Structures are given as C-alpha cells and as structure tokens.
Amino acid sequence: MGFPGTWMTESESVVYRVVPKCACSSIGQIMFFSDHGRFFDGDIHDATGGMHKWSIEASQKAIEANVKAHKSYAFTCVRNPYARILSSFFDKIAGIQRNGKRYRGNLVPQLVQKYGIEVGSPEDNFDFDQITSFRRFLLFARDTIRWRRPMEPDIHWSAMSGHISTFICNGGQYDKIFFTEKFNEGMQQVLDHIETPVPVDLAKIPKFNESEGHGPKRAHKVSEYFDDLSRHLVWEIYKKDFQLFRYDFDDPDNKMPVGEIDLDEVHAKLGA
Template sequence: MGFPGTWMTESESVVYRVVPKCACSTIGQIMFYSDHGKFFDGDIHDSTAGLHKWAQEESQPLIEANVTAHQSYAFTCVRNPYTRILSSFFDKICGIQRNGKRYRGKLVPMLIQKYGIEVGDPKSGFEFDQIKSFRRFLLFARDTIRWRRPMEPDIHWSAMSGHISTFIVNGGSYDNIFWTEKFNEGMQSVLDAVEMPHEVKLDEIPRFNESEGHGPKRAHPVEDYFDDLSMHLVYEIYKRDFQLFKYDFENPANKMPTGEIDLEEVHAKLGD
C-alpha cells in the first residue's frame, strides 16, 4: 500500500499528505519554492521533478524510509466538508478541465443521463439551476461512497479522513493538521517548525488555485445548497470529518472550525 498521495521536499525538510480540494496546489508550490527558491512553472500536480511524490516510482523508497522512521515533520490540511463538496461539484462536474475537456470523459454525460444533473455550458455563461443540480450530484457522491456504484468514489469527494488514514495505517504519524479556513496561521506553524533551504514569506505567496476560472461561479451562499435531506446525506458521507476536524454540521453557513483538532484522537480513530 505504501503512502499514496504523499509529497516530500527533495531536501526532506517536510512531508505532506495531499487531501484534494484543501489548498493542495498552494501547499505544493510552497514546498517546491522552499527547496528551489522559485515556483514550479505550471500546475504543481503536473510536476515530475523537483518534488518527491509517491506517484513517482523513484520517490517511493525515499518517502517510505522517511515516513516510517518519522525523520521529517509531517502535516496535512483539511477543509469544511460543506464547502469542499460544493467546490468539487463546481470544479470537477461543471468545470472544463485543464485539457479543455470535461472531467473523466464520460462521467458528466452519465450524470446528466442517470441523475438528471445539469452543468451548464461555457458558451451560454453556465446558466442552470445550481441548487437542484448540486443536490442531485450529492446523491451520486453518496452512491459512489456507500455502494461504489455507478463507479468508485473519486478522490475529490471521498472523505478527508479516508485520505488521511492511509498515512497512519501504513506507519506514518502527523505532527500537524491545520484548516484551510485558517491557512496562513496553519501553514506558518509548519514553516516555523522546520528548516528550509529558502525562506518562505507567506504574505508574499500567491494563492495557486488550479480550479479557478474554468467553471461557473457559485451563485448562492453555501447554506442555500443544503436543505434537510442534503445535510443528512453530507453527514452520512462525512460524519468522521465533521467530528475529527471539528466542523459545524448543524450550520452549513459556518465554515469555521468550532474546536481544536486533537492529533491523538485522529491517530487513534484513523489508525485502525
């Protein structure tokens, strides 16, 4: 199994477990910059050199040796489940991807046919009933996670606790888990804990958002997308995420955490 989704700086200053839709582009670029004094030219997910990634075969023994011996500071970043699943919908389902095509080829046509989802058209300014379509997408996301039908769950909407647990189960442990909603504070706590070849000044770092600008803009406040049934579905899918990472299930309008993350609890509950 190893450590899928794990990135490490070439200097081995820090190890990061990627959680999709949780500032991973910005974090990856900060790691790249901390080693090389410059940003990767392009989307950091496309880099094949300059940053160790589990997906690169030659990086695997280095990451495995480091993580199992806990040689470097290890961290990850989480996000409110309500805003994360909404972001996945607008980016992956409604948006046109970097290659100019729809995400995962036949996925969107299948959703239109089986779930009655509309995604809009860039030519007409993405006009469609966002709330109705999003709630139907939620049913699909639940079906993939609960029954693995009509497909396996996608990394962009599978639970954060699932991503984070593989690192623990296979022998890693986290020194820090912080919130996207308090990004500068959390990322600074990582930078303060490690020595890096190049100093990173967070207030000068741009936000790298791979999903921005290629899909419809969210037309309503977050809470408008979630009625009672939608909230029930979200809780069914992300119960552990709400509990472990201290987010407010009762109020979709409140994206901020309501308590501190207990790392011991995370390791105990996700290490089974």
Template sequence: MGFPGTWMTESESVVYRVVPKCACSTIGQIMYYSDHGAFFEGDIHDATDGMHKWAFETSQDAISDNVTSHRSYAFTCVRNPYTRILSSFFDKICGIQRNGKRYRGNLVPMLIQKYGIEVGEAPDFEFDQIKSFRRFLLFARDTIRWRRPMEPDIHWSAMSGHISTFIVNGGRYDHIFWTEKFNDGMQVVLDNIDTRHDILLGEIPRFNESEGHGPRRAHPVEDYFDDLSMHLMFEIYKRDFQLFKYDFENPGNKMPLGEIDLDEVHAKLGD
C-alpha cells in the same frame, strides 16, 4: 499499500499528505519554492521533478524510509466538508479541465443521463445550481456508500479516508490545520522545519488551478443544503465533521468549532 498521495521536498525538510480540494496546489508550490527559490511553472500536480511524490516509483523508497522513521515533520490540511463538496462539484462536474475537456471523459454525460443534473455551457454556464448540486450529492453518496455507479473519486471521498492511509501504514502527523486558517496553520509548519529558501506567507499567492474554468457559485453555501442534503452529508462525512471539528448543524459556518486533537485522529484513523 505504502503512502499514496504523499509528497516530500527533495531536501526531505517536510512531508505532506495531499488531501484534494484542501489548498493542495498552494501547499505544493510552497514546498517547491522552499527547495528551489522559485515556483513551479504550471500546475504543481503536473511537476515530474523537483519534488518527491508517491506516484513516482523512484520516490517511493525515499518517502517510505522517511515516513516510517519519522525523520521529517509531517502534516496535512483539511477543509469544511460543505465547502469542499461544493468546490468539487463546480470544479470537476461543472468546470472545464486543464486539458480543455470535461472531467473523466464520460462522467458528466453519465450524470446528466442517470441523475438528471445540468452543468451549463461556457461562457455563461446558466443552470439551476442548487437542484443540480443536490442531485450530484446523491451520486457522490452512491459512490461512497455503495461504490456505484463507479468508485468514489478522490475529490469527494472523505478527508478522513485520505488521511488514514498515512497513519495505517506507519506514519504519524505532527500537524493538521484548516484551509480556513491557512496562514496560521502553514506558519506552524514553517516554524518547525528548515528550508533552503525563506517563505513569507503573506507574499505567497494562492494557487487555485480550477478558478475561472467553470461557473461561479451563485448562492451562499447554506442555500445548497436542505434537510435531506444535510442528512446525506452526515452519512458521508460524519468522521470529517467530528475529527476536524467542523459545524455540521450550520452549513453557513465554514469555521471550525474547536481544536483538532491529533491523538484522537491517530487513534480513530489508525485502526
């Protein structure tokens, strides 16, 4: 299976396992800048050179050799499951994508037909966000639990699933940090690697490629989750809450409750 979703700087200074909707655009740009002294012009996900990515066949041997011998510092980044699934909804379901179209072609029309969601239309995007989100959450659960009406999408499949492939196939993380404490966590990475160009995190912009392409969240996070929604969240993301120390009981608390135990993560996701 190899190391899907894994990026590595050309200099092999650092290895990163991408987790969608967890600051991956900003992290990728930092990695690119650390080698080249400039940011990639455009969405870093579209970069086809200047960085090793598992999606490129020409990069796979270099990544495999590095990861299996643990030559470089390896890390990933996680996010509160409540805010992550909301971000996926507003970006991928309600938003217009970089190509000017809806995400995955017929996905949104299918959701409108089978689950009765609404997404609104530009420029106002007026619709009942809470009702539609809860119906989307049912769809996300169906894709993850029963793989119907489609396979689960990478943007709402569990973080632990993404992170586990790296471990199962022979990798080991040196650091896992939270998007909610991004500068602190990313600084630990930078303190442990040698880069061609210095990175001052306080001066790095946040690269949110989905911003401005759809509706803004109109309510506090906790308003989107009733008892049923929280039950579904625990069914889908139980390991994410437990391993990465997020507060399941309070959707309004985006901050972690404790420290991530790397040994626990490797033990529980390495089976």
C-alpha cells in the same frame, strides 16, 4: 499499500499528505519554492521532478524510509466538508478542466443521463439550476462512496478522514493538521518547525487555485444548497470529518472550525 498521496521536498525538510480540495496547489508550490527558490511553472500536480511524490516510482523508497522513521515533520490540511463538496461540484462536474475538456471524459454525460444533472456550458454562460443539480450530484457522490456504484469514489469527494487515515495505517504520524480556513496561520506553524533550503515569506506567496476561472461561479450562499435530505447525505458521507476536524454540521454557512483538532484522537480513530 505504501503512502499514496504523499509528497516530500527533495531536501526532505517536510512531508505532506495531500487532501484534494484543501489548498493542495498552494501547499505543493510552497514546498517546491522552499527547495528551489522558484515556483513550478504550471500546475504542481503535473510536476514529475523537483519534488518527491508517491506517484513517482523513483520517489517511493525515499518517502517510505522517511515516513516510517518519522525523520521529517509531517502535516496535512483539512477543509469544511460542506464547502469542500460544493467546490468539488463546481470544479470537477460543472467546470471545464485545464485541458479544455470535461473531467474524466464521459463522467458528466453519465451524470446527465443517470441523475438528471445539468451543468450548462461556457456558451450559455453556465446557465443552469445550481441547487437542483448540486443536490443530484450529492446523491451520486453518496452512491459512489456507499456502494461504489456507478463508479469508484473520486478522490475529490471521498472523505478527508479516508485520505488522512492511509498515512497513519501504513506507519506514518502527523505532527500538524491545520485548517484551510486558517491557511496562513497553519502553514506558518509548519514553516516554524522546519528548516528549508530557501526561506519562505508567506506574505509574499500568491494563492494557487488551479480550479478557478474554469467554470460557473457559485450563485447562492452555502446553506441554500443543502436541504434536509442533502444534509442527511452529507452526514452519512462526512460524519467522521465533522467530528474529528471540529467543523459545524448544524450551520452550513459557518465555514470556520468550532474547536481545535486533537491529534491523538485522530491517530487513535483513523489508525485502527
């Protein structure tokens, strides 16, 4: 199995387990900058050099040796499950991707046909019923996760605990898991624990949001997208995420965590 979704700086100063929709573009660019003193020109997910990634075959031995010996500080980042699944919908389903096409080719037409989802288009200024379409998308997301139909679950809406657990189950150990909602504070704590070839001043680092500007803007507050059925589905899909990462299930509008993450508990429950 190895360490899918794991990135490491070339200097091996730090190891990061990517969790999609949780500031991964910003984190990747900070890691790249900390080695090279410049940002990667383009989306960091497209970088095939200047950084070790598990998806690059030549990087796998170095990552595996480092992680199994816990040679470097290892971390990841989490986000409120309500906000994360909404972001996945607006970016991947309703939005147009960087290449000017819809995400995963025929996925959106399939959703329109099978689940009655509408997503609008740039031509009509993305004019569609966001709440109805999002709730139908949530049914689809649940079906992919629960029954792997009509397709395997996508990394952007599968549970954070699933991503995070592969690292632990295959022999990795986290030193830090921080919140997207407290990004600067959490990222600074990571930087304080590592030595980088190039010093990083977080105050001068821009935010890298690769999904911004490609689709419709969210028109309502978070809670308006989640009726009783939607919240039931969210609990079914993300129960572990709420519990382990201390997010507020009862109030979808409260994006902030309600407690601190217990790393020992995360390792015990996700490593089993």
